[in-house]
Amino acid sequence: ETGVTQSPTHLIKTRGQQVTLRCSSQSGHNTVSWYQQALGQGPQFIFQYYREEENGRGNFPPRFSGLQFPNYSSELNVNALELDDSALYLCASSIAGLGIGDTQYFGPGTRLTVL
């Protein structure tokens, strides 16, 4: 069973640009969550997708959007990049419906730098 993978590993963009980050969930996992982790902070929940539909969003503006595909992959899109968007972006997959014990499996993250 392969783990959660993310691409690219690192990315440098300039203010105002748009970026797409990709995640491949573990096989059979129907839920993916995205988190933003600023330096020295814990991860902050961005949003979650369940069976290809958004299922909850944290305190992030609409320029953060996502997609989940039937093949267990997903994307995080950020428009109009700002300097404060520089962070490590993590995706986590899990199997919904198993109750509170559903473990979330995290990928290694994508380090985004906005200049």
Add this chain to the structure above:
Amino acid sequence: DAKTTQPNSMESNEEEPVHLPCNHSTISGTDYIHWYRQLPSQGPEYVIHGLTSNVNNRMASLAIAEDRKSSTLILHRATLRDAAVYYCILRDTRGSTLGRLYFGRGTQLTVWP
């Protein structure tokens, strides 16, 4: 979401036990206590979770106070590979089971050889 309080940092020597505390005085009856850890340059990984009773697994033990307002993650013999940030998280069982995780700043554990 219910908040947790953890010390910013702790230190231990290799092969000694480590007790990582977490306070959650506003915990509700439906909140599970979860622990994740994040090794350097990696995403977080699940460690253990519990509701009321103490729990053990191959990685650690979780001791939960009788009033559930605090808990302690116990690493029985710390190794250098246990150096990480440890997060104590409360997860609500009500409503959707598609629970998302709300992280604090965690405890940075340093293990000395």
